[in-house]
Amino acid sequence: MKKFLILVGLLLAAASAGAAGQVGPSGHGVPTPTRNVTIFSGLERDWLDALDKHNSDALNKIVAPNFELRTSAAPGVPTPREESLKQWMQLAPFQSSISQMAVHEYGDLMVVSFLWKISAEKGSALAQSVFVIDTWKRVEGDWQVMVRYAAPVAAGAGANVPGAVAPSAQSLRKKI
Secondary structure, X not given: OHHHHHHHHHHHXXXXXXXXXXXXXXXXXXXXXXXHHHXXXXXXXXXXXXXXXXXXXXXXXXXXXXXXXXXXXXXXXXXXXXHHHHHHHHOOOOEEEEEEEEEEEEOOEEEEEEEEEEEOOOXXXXXXXXXXXXXXXXXXXXXXXXXXXXXXXXOOOOOEOOOOOOHHHOOOOOOO
């Protein structure tokens, strides 16, 4: 499973790097975002805004009932939805931004990758940059995130992915 996650991450990073080097229609080096990148940038910003404001109603609309978070620290041990929501609600507000987004469309399923930069308080255990892959599914006309794969870009001691339970605090559990 770990090799698969690394392979997916490398493939998506390579695709993002290739897209970043494209020239936009104006002839400059900044590509024009696709329709899907525009849509999912908005959805991801809505999610960040809900986290920042501890808005559980907004989070419940965005995060699917069977959501799970998987991190590079414990790829075989998912953090279930309720535990992620609990962790997010306990976080102190922080500023963050997303960049280098790529969106791959598979009908009612979208795979979205991006770099999440976090400006947390000094001394925070949150990672400063996180590579994220979100899988979104259209449910009754609305998009909900089903699973998030996340890994700190610069692995530092104590760098945590927001919403994840520290691997030492998790018990081994498998989804059936």
